[in-house]
Amino acid sequence: MESSKDLGDEELVTLCQQGQGHYFDVLVRRYMEKAFHIAYDFTRNKETAKDLSQDAFLRAYANIKRFDGRSSFYTWFYRIVVNLCLDHARRSGRVFWESLDKAPEEPGGQRQLVDTQHQPDQEAIAGEASRRANATLESMPNKQRTAFLLRNQEGLPIADIAKVMKTTEGTVRVYLHRAVATLRQSLVEFV
Amino acid sequence: MENRIKPLEDACKNYEEDLVLYHYAETDASERAAIEQHLAQCLRCRNFVEDLGRVLPQMSLKPELPQAFWDNYFRETVAKLDDQAARQNWWQRWLAPMNSWLVPTFGTVAIAVFAIALMIQKGDFNATSETASGQIPAEVLVDSNQLEFFKSMEILESLSTLEEQDSAKPERKTSYIENGPVQVVA
Numbered sequence: 001m002e003s004s005k006d007l008g009d010e011e012l013v014t015l016c017q018q019g020q021g022h023y024f025d026v027l028v029r030r031y032m033e034k035a036f037h038i039a040y041d042f043t044r045n046k047e048t049a050k051d052l053s054q055d056a057f058l059r060a061y062a063n064i065k066r067f068d069g070r071s072s073f074y075t076w077f078y079r080i081v082v083n084l085c086l087d088h089a090r091r092s093g094r095v096f097w098e099s100l101d102k103a104p105e106e107p108g109g110q111r112q113l114v115d116t117q118h119q120p121d122q123e124a125i126a127g128e129a130s131r132r133a134n135a136t137l138e139s140m141p142n143k144q145r146t147a148f149l150l151r152n153q154e155g156l157p158i159a160d161i162a163k164v165m166k167t168t169e170g171t172v173r174v175y176l177h178r179a180v181a182t183l184r185q186s187l188v189e190f191v
Numbered sequence: 192m193e194n195r196i197k198p199l200e201d202a203c204k205n206y207e208e209d210l211v212l213y214h215y216a217e218t219d220a221s222e223r224a225a226i227e228q229h230l231a232q233c234l235r236c237r238n239f240v241e242d243l244g245r246v247l248p249q250m251s252l253k254p255e256l257p258q259a260f261w262d263n264y265f266r267e268t269v270a271k272l273d274d275q276a277a278r279q280n281w282w283q284r285w286l287a288p289m290n291s292w293l294v295p296t297f298g299t300v301a302i303a304v305f306a307i308a309l310m311i312q313k314g315d316f317n318a319t320s321e322t323a324s325g326q327i328p329a330e331v332l333v334d335s336n337q338l339e340f341f342k343s344m345e346i347l348e349s350l351s352t353l354e355e356q357d358s359a360k361p362e363r364k365t366s367y368i369e370n371g372p373v374q375v376v377a
Contacts, residue, residue, distance in 0.1 A: 021272075021276055024272065025265075025269055025272075028265060028268050028269065028272070029265060032261065032264055032265060032268065033261065036264065037253055040253075040254065046254065046256075050264060054264070054267065054268045054271060057268050057271075057272065058271055058272060058275055061272055061275065061276075062275065062279075133250060151215055152215075152247050152250060152251050153250070153251045153253075155251075157217070158212075158215075158217050173208065173212060173217070174208070176211060176212075176215070177207065177208040177211045177212075180211045180243065180247070181207065181211075183246075183247075183250075184242065184243070184246070187246060
């Protein structure tokens with residue numbers, strides 16, 4: 001007999017839609033890390049990312065009957081995560097500037113953009129570069145930031161990002177290019 | 192690692208977007224071949240691609256979280272899902288018996304509310320007309336004052352007319368002499 005872990009997303013969704021809600025747990029297990037990381041990319045805060053990504057699972061489950069299968073489950077679900085993150089940013093006025101000056105919450109929490117292995121005096125430059133990169137990301141228009149985070153941080157193909165953002169692949173390419181150009185411009189002294 | 196402080200040269204404008212897509216491996220075979228042909232002869236664009244390859248992967252570093260975090264995350268999420276399902280079931284159980292008469296009831300209530308709103312609105316019209324009559328415009332007030340004035344003038348005129356008539360007529364005298372009041376008309 002096929003284990004529930006071996007079932008595809010669409011099969012699991014169908015089972016949930018038929019009232020067997022416990023199959024949703026498999027989807028949670030499958031996508032919790034991705035969901036958390038997307039939320040973390042947007043918020044740079046572990047607790048907020050956890051709350052937002054868990055909220056995304058709750059919303060997905062509550063609306064599972066509305067999922068019509070026209071897109072894949074994960075693009076539908078990522079869209080929920082991204083919308084919650086953008087909504088959170090709007091409500092909180094994107095006040096993430098404080099966290100930029102704080103030490104990273106955990107190892108690897110802050111992006112280190114300059115290699116400091118061989119040049120200890122470069123640590124200050126690396127810190128400044130990281131702060132500037134984060135600040136640039138924060139100040140980017142939402143669509144550019146979303147396209148960049150989904151492609152660069154989560155590795156989603158442009159075709160899937162277009163589905164998540166409900167736009168064309170050409171538009172995502174433009175967003176991505178602008179985001180990278182803006183970031184590169186802000187880091188020009190550190191590259 | 193070399194830290195170049197001087198401002199970097201940009202890539203060729205015509206190629207910049209393609210180079211970003213090239214970095215992310217989002218180009219098809221023919222585009223890739225054309226870009227690589229250009230890169231072979233353009234130092235600026237080679238530097239651009241090199242910079243992207245150095246900076247962008249570093250931005251995608253993830254926080255390394257212990258397995259315990261994920262186990263806890265999963266347990267919490269499932270518990271929240273169970274709570275949500277229980278709440279939904281409670282509402283569904285509560286609403287289930289009402290399904291048969293929910294729509295007619297809401298329809299009746301809506302009609303009743305509409306009717307009451309209409310009645311209140313009608314009442315408001317009356318109140319409005321009363322208010323309107325209470326708030327007389329200045330022009331009308333002036334006219335009404337003039338009317339009062341003319342009325343008083345009429346009275347005065349009437350009085351003077353009466354006085355003239357009285358003076359012309361024999362004086363009406365009331366005699367209280369001996370037999371009490373007797374109106375004597377000449």
